[in-house]
Amino acid sequence: MTENSAAAAASSSAPVAPRRPTERRHHGDTVADPYEWLRAKDEPEVIAHLEAENAYTSARTAHLEGLRTRIFAEIKGRTQESDLSVPTRLGSWWYYGRTVEGRQYGIQCRAPLAAADDWTPPELSADVDVPGEQVLLDANVEADGHEFFAVGSFEVSTDGTRMLYGVDVEGDERYTLRVRDLGTGQNLPDEIPGTSAGASFSPDGRFIVYTTVDDAWRPDTVWLHELGTPVADDAKLFYEPDEKYWVGAGFTRSEKYLVIGVGSSITSEEWLVDAADLRQPPRVVWPRVEGVEYDSDHAVVDGQDVLYILHNQDALDFELVRVAASDPSGPREIVLPHRPGVRLLGLSTFRDVAVLGYRREGLARIGLFDYATGAVTELDFDEPLYAARVAGNPEWAPPVLRMGYASFVTPGTVYDYDLATGAKLLRKRQPVLGGYDPADYGQSREWATAADGTRVPISLVWKRSFGDPGGAPRPLHLYGYGSYEHSIEPGFSVARLSELDRGVVFAVAHVRGGGEMGRQWYEDGKLLHKRNTFTDFVDCARHLVSSGVTTPDRMVAEGGSAGGLLMGAVANLAPELFAGILADVPFVDALTTILDPTLPLTVIEWDEWGDPLHDAGVYAYMKSYTPYENVRDAAYPRILAVTSLNDTRVLYVEPAKWIARLREVGADALLKCEMAAGHGGVSGRYNAWRERAFELAWLLEVVGVAAA
Known part of the structure; x- marks a missing residue:
């Protein structure tokens, strides 16, 4: 502990960051930023300040240690710690994951098929040995000696003889790729540092296809590595020079093609390489057109290789067409025409059938697609709110x-x-241990009305023994995101039960900028419509108050990353509506970041937020809402911001500056910075449970049920 942090802990006084204004000039506007110096990550003074913030937060929340311990015990007690996933068949093996009580990380295993025609996965039990089990990757062993550990690539070759895996021990999402011989259990000499996630074996197992990133952490290059050859000799398959585009690569399920995907937020392009000859030049599926997105998958219909392509050219919610794989730019057969309000999400092809994912009436659906007729048969589920997908x-x-x-x-x-x-x-x-019964809990959807008349969906979850929402005001946890067309799906959380069982109602505001209600829902919450995201969330909160579900002094809002921008914005817009704001890795200094094209991922983000560097109108609009620059003299709710020092997506400096600025106006604001983690927070399941227990204990105190 530094002298600064020790003093903060001893006095329980908030650290004060010195004001050292740095001028920023754009479009005739000059801004003196007093805390930009905190960006110097390697400076001892910056590290000392972050440690002081951690010490202060620790001191301010020390009285919650007992509650944190109880919540951690509840999460742990409801979790079957030694467990196995359902085996997935590939080739001659069943592949599955194993967790073991007391160990932070999962273990990847496999066992041989009982027979070649066996498609019924074996029922595995943690306390019974699996015949023929082979441990492929024990992440607990690999993580030994590292504070942080994450796997970004994991794949077994089609013939089952080799495994590749990529490891990150810093949290910066750069992975060292290794290859293991599954016959000997020994790693091969092939080792590739600095890769992005998602490497793949070629179908014949001779090659590895992987991507690397540029200085802005943008995956920009696809490489071909032949096993047993020097990495320096790897062939560059594809390079994308435009800083607005990401690159990725993977093989079709049919193993016929390598698909190289290039994409921004609004434009995409794909290139095909025949998997039988990976050194040939890629050929484009459709040349990119600004604002047109598409995604293709290979199928064989009537003996012919075809591509099914989902695209949005003159089709806001996308349509599905079929083209010849030999001539993708040739005649298009419309298979599923555009239907406004039915957002087509993706087609996953198999030999005999395809699976269509789509959104209708605010929910993601699954349909079986018939190659011969083009008919889609929707799969039914019993609950009014659910999330279902075909995977594995x-x-x-x-x-x-x-x-x-x-x-x-x-x-x-x-x-x-x-x-x-x-x-x-x-x-x-x-399994949810401790006698969990789904019938004890309720879920429903309500609709708030935004100021412009738009109906905004809200999902509610509660424990029935406390009464249905609206019967009497209850403490409430309101979550939101609202960017990148990302939808918050109905999903189960063991940790959430620690709230629900104390009488808290959990709610999700499905605000514009997300994808819940189709592509237009996204378009209406981005660029120069971004404010709709923030005002929708405020209107959802007001609806929950006016309908008697909660009161402002018993409501905490939460969001992370771009949802953290949402949290900062609503704190400025309507601080009186919330008792607390929980912001995880929050994007709260958005204008400063998006103005600097040298920062990780900035140029890519211009399609989402606009380009304030070159457009004065975008600059003025973003400046009007970016949380850090709009902190005002107001009675703010209590605020907890959680960040990570090695986060490459939202840099730690954003919440650090925001908290310092909030303290200037007297806000009760805390910052917790993980010193060995990335955008997803700490690694290891027990560490993650402790982190969530910390956040929930703070939240429960804010809504007035900490003693429960």
């Missing part, structure tokens, strides 16, 4: 499709859908 299906011609399902009250569930009979075969439901 690496085989090209399976007789069953693996699906994941959950709701706010139903724990994560795995089904196999039998293509021959239409039966949903329950394979596993996430």
Whole structure:
């Protein structure tokens, strides 16, 4: 502990960051930023200040230690710590994950098939040995000696003889890629540092396709590495010079093509390489057109290789077309025409059938797509709010499709859908120990009316024994995001039960800028419409107060990353509506970041927020809402900001500056900075549970139920 942090802990006085104004000049506007000096991450004074903030936060929340301990024990007590996932079939093996009580990280394993035609996964038990089990990757062993550990790539070759995995031990999302011989258990000499996530084996197992990032952390180059050859000899398959575009690569499920995807927030482009000859030049599917997004997948129909392409050219909510794989820019057959309000999300192709994902009436749906007729058969589920998707299906011609399902009250569930009979075969439901009964909890959807008349959906979850929402005001936790067309789906959380069981209502404001209500919902909450995201959230909060669900002195708002921008904005717009604001890795100094093209990911973000560097109108609009620059002399709610020193997506300096500015106007604001973590926070499940217990203890005190 530094002298500065020790003094802060001893006196319980908030650290005071010195004011050292740095001038910023754009479009005739001069801003003197007093805390920009905190950006110098390697300066001892900056580290000392962050440590002082941590010490102050620790001192201010020390009285909650007992509650934190209880919440951690509740999360741990409800979790089956030694458990196994449902095995997934690939080749001659069943692949599955294992967790072991007392260990932070998962263990990746496999076991041989009982027979070649076996498609029924074995029912595994943590206390029974699995015949023929082979441990592929024990992350607990790999993480030994590191404060942070994350795996960004993990794949086994089609023939099952080798495994690749990428490891990050800093939190900066740069991974060292390694290859292991699964026969000997030894790593091969091939080791590739500085890769992005998502590397793949070629179908024949001879090559690895991987991506690297530029100085702004943008994946920009696709490489081909031949096993057993020097990394220096790797072939550059594709390079994208435009700073607005990300690059990724992967093989089709059919193993026919390598697909190189290039994309910004509003434009995409794909390139194909025949998997049988990866050194040939890629050929473009459709040349990029500004504002047009598309995604393709390979299928074989009537003996012909075709591409099904989902696109939004003159089709706001997307349409599906079919083209010849040999001539993608040739004639297009419209398979599913554009239907306003039905947002097509993606088509996943298999040999005999495809699965269509789409959104309708605010929920994500799954439909089986028939190649011959183009008909879509929607799969039905019993609950009014749910999240379902097809995932974990690496085989090209399976007789069953693996699906994941959950709701706010139903724990994560795995089904196999039998293509021959239409039966949903329950394979596993996430165990929740301690007598959890979904019937004890309720979920519903309400609608708030925004100032412009737009109806905004709100999801509510509660414990029934405390009464239904609206019967009497209750403490309430309101969550929001509202950017990048990202939808907050109905999902189950073990940690959330510690709130619900104390009488807190959990709510999600599905504000514009997200994707819940289709593409227009996103368009109406981005660029020069971004304020709709913030005012929608405020209107949702007001609705919950006016309808008797809660009161301002018992409501805490939470959001993270771009949702943290939302938190900072609503704190400025309507501080009187909330008792507290919980901001995780918050994007609260958005204008400063988006003005600097040398910072990680900035140029890519111009499609989402606008380009304030070159457009005076965008500059003025962003300056009008960016949280840090709009802190005002007001009675702010209590604020807790959580960040990580090694975050490359939202730099720690943003919340550090924001908290310093809030303290100038007398706000009760705390900053907690993880000194060895990235954008996703701490690594390791027990560490993550402790972190969430810390946040929930603070939240429960703010809404007045800390003693429960």
